[in-house]
Amino acid sequence: MVGHVFAAVLGGAEAVVVPLVLLSLTVSALVIVSGWYRRRDLQQRLGQTGLAPRFELGQTPFTSGALDVATEVLAVLQQLEGRAAQQFVKLEVAVPPGLALRADPGAFRSVLYDLLSQAIAQAPCGHVLLAATPMSGRVQISVTDDGPNANGALRSAALRDAERLAALHGATMRVEARGTEGTTVYLRLPVSEGRRTRNEPADPVSVWPPVFQPQEANTAPH
Secondary structure: OHHHHHHHHHHHHHHHHHHHHHHHHHHHHHHHHHHHHHHHHHHHHHHOOOOOOOOOOOOOOOOOEEEEHHHHHHHHHHHHHHHHHHOOOEEEEEOOOOOEEEEOHHHHHHHHHHHHHHHHHHOOOOEEEEEEEEEOOEEEEEEEEOOOOOOHHHHHHHOHHHHHHHHOOOOEEEEEEOHHHOEEEEEEEEOOOOOOOOOOOOOHHHHOOOOOOOOOOOOOOO
């Protein structure tokens, strides 16, 4: 009789212990997975420290001002140092001192950020050179990478937003792909003098309405 009671007690204890063990294993697995995700997010943040502000065309107004090109370039390069290190990309700069232009500071940095980040992504274990020079009343900025899989169409598509943002400043952008020898993106911006000139950037709110919904083409027969 006592033996049966003792066996029943042990059986009940085993029934309790087994779920507790399963619960403990589940919690441990969740902790491990959570730690992995935290480490992954930390690595991503380290590689994307100080992201340039994103401009919402039609939402973010411009402020125009004189900018020192070397200062703006160095600020963007500092933001991308972590990403370049992860890709083993060497960043190089060739900008003369005193070179200036008139543009919105945030928009200009956003365009530079896109040009450099695309070049870094396409040139792992390679080099990226940002150069700037005055040219016929304009400032030409070039970003060159030695990525072996140059594709002008894909690079142009990836930089479409940057090109539209630059166009609001009267700038032009051109992509030159050289097959296995890399890619150079040329950005030419006008130099403006005075408080307001024809080269002053246009406010995107005045170009694109707050809610842009393209109208469907009328395909009905006439």
